[in-house]
Amino acid sequence: MQRRTRAAVLAALTIGLTGGCADGKEAPSAGGSPSASPSVTASPVTPGPPWHDEVVAAPAGTTVGGKGTPCELPVTFSVPAKWKVEAVKGSAKFGEPRLGKALMLCEIDARPTGSTGFLRVWRVDGVAGGAQAHLKYFLDAYAPKTTDAVYRRVKAGTVDAVEASYPKKDGGTVHDRAIAISSLYGPIVLSLDTSDPVELLPAYQLVKQSARINRD
Template identity: 85%
Template sequence: MERRTCVAVLAALTIGLTGGCTDGKEEPPSAGTSPSASPSATASPVTPGPPWHDEVAAAAAGTTVGGKGTPCELPVTFSVPARWKVEAVKGSAEFGEARLGKALMLCEIDARPAGSIGFLRVWRVDGVAGGAEEHLKHFLDAYSPKAADAEYRRLKAGTLDAVEASYPGKDGGAVNDRAVAVSSLYGPIVLSLDTPEPTELLPAYQLVKQSARINRD
């Protein structure tokens, strides 16, 4: 069964400041230090418009996912809009585990009960060396050949360090697909938004990113 991702979750906004004094005057910043959106992600400013669309406001929170006693107990928690259906993903004798490469799906959150089309999916990537960026790149390589053209950036997802990717969707369109890897106590967790209408579900994706926290239950 084909599974797409768009989402996304997230990461550490790292801003390097350098400065010096000469004769009591502050030296001007050196040229050529603008942020880069490459696979070796660096600090990322707030960026309206493509490919990040940071101007999109987050949807209203309705349900918290990931906490103790919820359908999906996860290393992280985050909010989704009201009426989204949250369901843990379990393997079966017929189909085995839901995997993309070394990424194991832990949870699937369905937007259809709220009148939208799409899923937010939560993945754990096992056996991949490196941090959140390497885990996210492995997931995207297994997801879609078009993800080879992804742009990456580091940012803060809620209180968590994260790496986010924006890449051309399988269906084309003006708004790219999205995915984000957030740091947890148990390693990086990938959050993907799987929808044929990225524009419609961007507010939900922004909510997920802004509300992400470590699960301390």
């Protein structure tokens, strides 16, 4: 587990969770790298690229993040049935699973369902600011060469969040995603690591629509 996780961290990994709607105006495009401070505004439901809000959420199977679950987190959310949920811990050999100040807390594996991809949950330590600053830091660490990212404020379930969509390295009309969800303990970043975002967009939508603050 540690060897595979470490390799994935050093390679590429990113997010996906989808679909609630928020009131306000459409978010402008933030050209250039995520390093350039993006202007984020609230966004309505947006079908098609880059958000694909029309994708229907997958049926809920397992709740992640609650007390007594494999990963106890500041937020809870649902994932499809049969996804394998596992807390991520460091080791003496490989150290903590980090991307800079971003520490991986939980990994949720889609492979038992026949799909390929991972949903990963991160905590970003020592970064000033709210969800936008934490998400920007994560993208800078995860995909430093990314260009043409766009950002928007959304509701992840009932929780305030900031979402990013940015082109995959190999192109394609469906972009990679990352989202920072505000919690009682600061923003938590969720990323969907998959070679085929189209296949896992329904799971992404489910996670995003079912997010709640964990008050346990």
